[in-house]
Amino acid sequence: MQRIINFILNYRNSVLYFFLLIVSLTFTIRSHSYHQSYFFNSSKWFTGSVYNVSSNITSYFNLEEENQRLSEENEKLRNQLFNTSTISDSIKYLRVDFEVVHARIVKNSYASPRNYITIDKGDKDGISQDMGVITTKGILGIVENTSANFATVQSILNTKSTINAKIKNTNYFGSLKWDAKNFNVVQLIDIPRLVPLTVGDTIVTGSMSSIFPENIPIGVIKKYNLNQAQSSYNIDVTLFNNMANLKNVYIVKNKNRKEVLELEKTTLNAE
């Protein structure tokens, strides 16, 4: 026993190093395949506040561009509004499935293989895990962790992200993934071989997800080829969003999500 203690004391630095190394490696490798750590993420009060201060200062630099983008969106929405007749009558009977909350990005990231974005809305504003986040131009990601005033969003530029997507105006759907190579291009996989494709076709979110509403734009087909098994397509999709320059986002709450999930669970259990 004495010898063991002496050994540890003699090599205490190495012991400390290997102990910390194993702890860190466990954390890292777990976060490669599972969810982001609940305790150590930038949605927490301290990190969120630091990013908020920094973002308050830097947000002035591209204010003009951001205004332009928002008024373009207003223009589009007004066009829809004015060209929909009898809206005031029909809206009374409309079932509200989705609710939208706006937020501001306080920390953006797109250079790493697992990107997380921090936004300035949290539990207090009714944000919770697995809500969809979109911008004026297309989808952005899914809420992963929240604190009182901030939330982290798993970006679509994250190798862990999988989002149901389809080709616009058809019902052929696949999964949207990212290969970590280019921050403007994501990959759509599992589209069957028989589907006719054209470069420039629009990709939108599919109806299989209880997170995003259907038909949120994602991007256009850049190029496509068959996968190794020759059975389905691997499609490169150029995003509508410029992921490097984002400021205002919307969080989409699906009011029926809980019901859908519960129903799916009971169905699975019944089998």
Next chain:
Amino acid sequence: MLSNPIIVTIVRFVLLILVQVLIFNNLNFFGYINPLVYVLFFYWYPIRENRAAFITVSFLLGLFIDIFSDTLALHAIVSITLAYVRPFLMRFCFGANFDFQAFTFKNATRLQRITFLFLLILIQHVLFFSLEIWSFAHILLILKKILFTSFSTFLICILLTSLFAKEND
């Protein structure tokens, strides 16, 4: 006050974390180059250190940067490794001089110091990007990132060290 090494180290610790997460993590030069300047902490840390304390402080430095950049424990692994191998690197770069009690950076030549910094940066980047991407299929991407990011980190560190060099250093 500025001569007390503990206070200087604490100030450096806080400033390097803030500079790393608020400025250099958002640089995204050419879309992916974000220099990892916190390596300067290991370059500037006092030479006669308590190794256990140094490793613990490095772990905290890495962990703080990780929490800010949502890369859990990656920077922590890199930091403790740098802290652990630093004495071996110093002996390698500064030779027999290093073992004398009176050794300071003043005694080392400029080339020796640059070699030391270069090796720290090399270890940091190889370790960081291999662990970050963690896939053999992306070996070219890893090499590309290591090459360009370490080059930019090296340039910026050289600039920062000359900017903050003490008169008598």
